[in-house]
Amino acid sequence: MNIQTKLLLLLLSLSIAILITAAVFSVITLDNYFLSRVIEELKTQANQAEFVVRTFSEHNSTRYSHLQQYAQSANTRLTLIDRTGNVLFESELPEEKLITTGKWWQR
Numbered sequence: 001m002n003i004q005t006k007l008l009l010l011l012l013s014l015s016i017a018i019l020i021t022a023a024v025f026s027v028i029t030l031d032n033y034f035l036s037r038v039i040e041e042l043k044t045q046a047n048q049a050e051f052v053v054r055t056f057s058e059h060n061s062t063r064y065s066h067l068q069q070y071a072q073s074a075n076t077r078l079t080l081i082d083r084t085g086n087v088l089f090e091s092e093l094p095e096e097k098l099i100t101t102g103k104w105w106q107r
Helices: 003-055 062-073
Strands: 079-081 087-090
Touching: 003 062
Parallel strands: none
Antiparallel strands: 079 087
């Protein structure tokens, strides 16, 4: 094997190693970027839902339907559970089908 062939194989090997390293680095970077985007989007949705629930001051029977409309417009499923584990609100169930120990806005 002459020197030109050895040099060609060395440069080819080095190029392949650099390309593989760059590909692995790119995949890791993109994975971290998209994961952080998903986390931020979930935080934003949670903050929006919390704002709607906390600032909704009406204490009447329309509150349940308003929260259902919010969940539908946000294209999300919203479930509210109290500290004892009772489901207070479920966006995919009508109020009549939700079994609770009392209306949550009357507590």
